[in-house]
Amino acid sequence: MSAALDKVTAPDTEEGVAEAVRAALAAREPLAVEGRGTKRAMLRPVQAARTLSTRALTGITLYRPTELVISARAGTPVAEIEAALAEKNQMLIAEPPDLRALFGAEEGATLGGVVGANLSGPRRITGGAMRDHVLGIRAVSGEGEVFRSGGRVLKNVTGLDLCKLLTGAYGTLGVLTEVTLKVQPAGEATGTLAVRVPDLAEGIAVLSAALSSPFGVSGAALLPEGHAPLGLDGPVALVRIEDFAESVTYRLGRLRAALSCFGEVSMLEGAPSRAAWRAVRDAVPLGAAPEGAVWRISVAPSRAPGVCAALREAFPARLLLDWGGGLVWVSGPATAEAHAAVMAAAAVAGGTFTLFRAPEALSAAVAVLPEEPAPLAAIGGRVKSVLDPAGILNPGRMRAGA
């Protein structure tokens, strides 16, 4: 994104956002839409002379702990929201990652950013994705009109769910101005079991066994060899429990017994457990080289070993598996060949991929997301022209020419 700083507009009201969009529409000028711009290197670069930032549109507007809802303006830092929730022993269910290190950003992400990118961490596997907890949105369309979808109650099926459509749309269908999320009590305690496994397939089997247990696992990741943070050698399967202290103790015990058939099971509790999952959440064990590319592949967990094997054959891939093995973080050289290998591996496994971070030379030249079937692509084009008829919102962010 090549936005010069003097071309950044950062209104502090929703109406200001709407005005900025209307001005851009009148001038037929594309807008780069962002929060604090921490994920500019994600997906494709936007070619726009002006940037519309929601960084000044901040503040928690409603928080009802007993109703499990929180609303905040889109530019509110995620950290601020997490702090407010922590005061009431609550949390963001989807556990969005902090990708400052990965993207070399100085500031932390905004609410609008993690919702716009639908970013979820380890708890996604059983707690749901960011998109599952977006109860309501306010947004400005590409015509500069404010619209709402959803609301501030936990259950709502009134009308078409545009919350889902805008979550993960990277600002291409509207500029999020306010988001209402479902939140949950934070577990009183947390503990992690770690099992060293001979290979990825065995690791997936450990995670599958844990996720198929009745013990309410809230994280299931697999650290490939070379990342052992726990003094363990070789691939390590990690399984997390979060709940009331009595429950955590009981379940860790039961699960430990259940997993012992896979090998020695070690246990982390409290701070070390939290630190391990923060690292997984933020893809630290991936150890991505700053100049390299990062991909995320989503597959059925049992297909992950095949994906990993194919990638390792194609290039010196570094890997990190989360979501029971269903999310494969990949880092490798930022080359078209490596990207082609990722695309092929995801397709063979019936899954999907995202070129998560790459130098512009690569991301501008390749498809950063899989192609959609033609009927769906046509519908997508029409939906885009409903919400952004002039195509001024983040053009090219997800796909070339769209």
Place this chain on the structure above:
Amino acid sequence: MGPALSRVALADGEAQGHFDPMIRLPPPKPEILARRDGILADLGRLLPEDAVIGEAIRLRPYETDGLSAYRQMPLAVTLPRTTEEVAAVLRYCHANGIRVVPRGAGTSLSGGALPLEDAVVIGLMRMNRILEVNYDDRFAVVEAGVTNIGITKAVEGDGFFYAPDPSSQLACMIGGNVMMNSGGAHCLKYGVTANNLLGLTFVTIEGEVVRIGGQHLDAAGYDWLGLITGSEGQLGMVTEVTVRILRSPEGARAMLAAFSSVEVAGQAVDAIIGAGVIPVALEFMDKPCIHACEAFAHAGYPLDAEAVLIIEVEGSLAEQDMLLNRIKEICDRFEPISMKLAESAEQSLAIWKGRKGAFGAVGRISPDYLCMDGTIPTGELPHVLKRIGEMSAHYGLGVANVFHAGDGNLHPLIMFDANDAESFRKAEAFGADILRLCVEVGGCLTGEHGVGVEKRDLMVAQFTPRELALQRAVKSAFDPGWLLNPAKVFPLEGNEALAA
């Protein structure tokens, strides 16, 4: 439902003491009605002989769904057995400008499957096969006509279940669940349909078959899966569904707490959630409902209570004890009239028995009822129940309230007599007032039943004209000719696409 506005009562019917509470539907296309025989013949060539219904007598039972107050005979009914047959019917209807109305089990409480005079109903009841169950990756692939409980039945022997559990789960079909984004008593913990899906086989109005999502989480690109879920048949049809299946908990147990006022019960709910306890179910019944259920189920509900909470927790026996005791301690602070902690699965069942039979119980004390489905911020409960009580007196109609207290989803059951035109009109107006109140206090028109035809004219209470126009335009992006389940979800007023 925008009361008198949207209905055309038949004057001569009323003269005999009967009335026909027809909902206003878009004018049928005369050229389609005129071609009826030809269309039936064409459909007969596309599908096996037993998959097309055209005789008036046999169409009659298809004129309504779970909301039997509204009725309309369709042009024809088709009962395809495969995705290809569904696609063939849609392709044909698209090519010929014929409207279609998708139908699952026909249990919609909002009239989602109400036909149109010039529409072909596409019923998915015959697509009832379970195609794949995968425990390693914890999903099942089923056809749209598999019942909700049928999925759990298929996997429960291996210790798994499918989480969303609408009250009609015995009969309702997963295709309908997807279209309405159905919830249930346990969605406080496990989420609604949208949170439990991985993929769909989707058929566009043009008859194109598209796979959306798959066996993995979070498809890249726009969240079509999320948009289609809950779209009430406005965007296309779903013929196969990939759902997540979860490992069943070790066990579950219920408790009952009775309170002397609605306010206090509401405070207890807040305190439970505020203490960080998320029960798997947290159900609320008001006094009329307690009495109706007790008369039918003899579950031992205290008749002097103004409000009863049924709370269910999961886990090992020790965990259940721990959670129930925590909840009991919290409830104790609110001076309950009585509390009962189930000691066994049987006692849990007994506590649940009345609640599970609540609709039937009200059906036994009143010839008919309308079931509302608004959601409110839970803090508004006392105010809303008080207002509903005042409305009940105003309209002279009884109302019993059951309520998913954890998530604010309210189910007032308005009792009326369908053979009395005046009674039905009042019930409709009463229902509309309740839903407007829900929106007024920060809630919404429908938490899990869908807008359907029942609440479409109230959409203006929740959305601005521009917001509605935007939603309509998104529908148009999928269905430019407005052939898919028109007359549902969106008010007819101001909808140029449906003007004659």
Place this chain on the structure above:
Amino acid sequence: MQTTFTAEQLRDPDTAEANKILRTCVHCGMCTATCPTFLLLGDELDSPRGRIYLIKDMLENGRAATELEARHVDRCLSCLSCMTTCPSGVHYMHLVDHARRHIEETYRRPWPERALRSVLARVLPRPGLFRLSLRAAALARPLARLIPGRGTTAQRLRAMLTLAPAALPPRSPMQEAPLHPAEGTRRGRVALLTGCAQKVLDPTINEATIRLLTRMGIEVVVPRGQGCCGALTHHMGQHDPAMAAARANLQAWGAEIEGQGLDAIVINASGCGTTVKDYGFMFRDEPEAALAAKISELAMDVTEVLDRFGYRPSREAPGLTVAYHSACSLQHGQKITALPKELLKRAGFAVKEPAEPHICCGSAGTYNLLQPGIAQALRARKLENMARLDADLVAAGNIGCITQLSGDALPVVHTVELLDWMAGGPKPAKLSA
């Protein structure tokens, strides 16, 4: 649900009753899920809710039935699974009975069907005639495969020949005897409905019942003049013959009640039990109303009587696993679900129940003769579920189900035969084979 009967129509008590039933239905659709024909055919018209709607439309319009109504109502098994499921308490049985009668009275079926129904209505309730027909059928049985054609009539003929047993059991003097005194002290006195088709097809059921009851100190009378309960014709909508059969029973049992009195009327074919328990309703507007109500109160399934008089086994547990098949008339019609299983367990058997225990086996009285396609599909489904249990034998409380499920790998016996065996009676012959 709204109805539109006129005041004039509602003056007819049967129509008024139908209206009352229809008004309790809220059209929720729960019943569709547990209806066997809806499961197989996937058409609202072949579900209880669809049939209720068809019937409502036909009755409201005072219309003669057509082939269409007849087709969909005829496909109903009257298994009453829907009544177990219905949350609103809709009395589907009385509504569909009323509709069957309306169809019978206003619709003329094609002649082969009329002929078949007439033969069944005449032959089945008359043991002598039935025995003769079965002998003829047994001779013709090898010809079943040779009957050409795929039409309904050909299918029905094949079904009749296939269902007829290859060899008939000998006549049983025991079940014909009018009185069976109690052994030891008399603790009770009951009448036994020995039935019509059952006594020809499998007399050992009545024999086991008599042996077991008398051994428990209960005097068993087989009143003169009793015969078919009327269910066979009742379910074909033939009102007058059904009422005549029931009336004969009322007289026979009434005389016993007047005489030495009865503690119960024991019925060991649950299809008949459901009907006798409904006599009170059938005769509600007849001169015999009071007697019929009394009879319905006295009517009990044999398992209810055994439980009341404290059934106890006397033999060692046989180490056998019984797959218990819950006859629809027992579980849905009479709501007797746990008791037979409890008694079998008490007798020392391990008891298992197949998946989909609520789904009919397809027998349903004469249904397997009139709707052979659906009946065979349901039979196959039931046997498949049974086969997964790894049981030694099947037990059921209704002769229709026993006939329908026999002929597969597992022997099928009546529950009372097993209970009698464990209480000192002979081992059922089917288990020795």
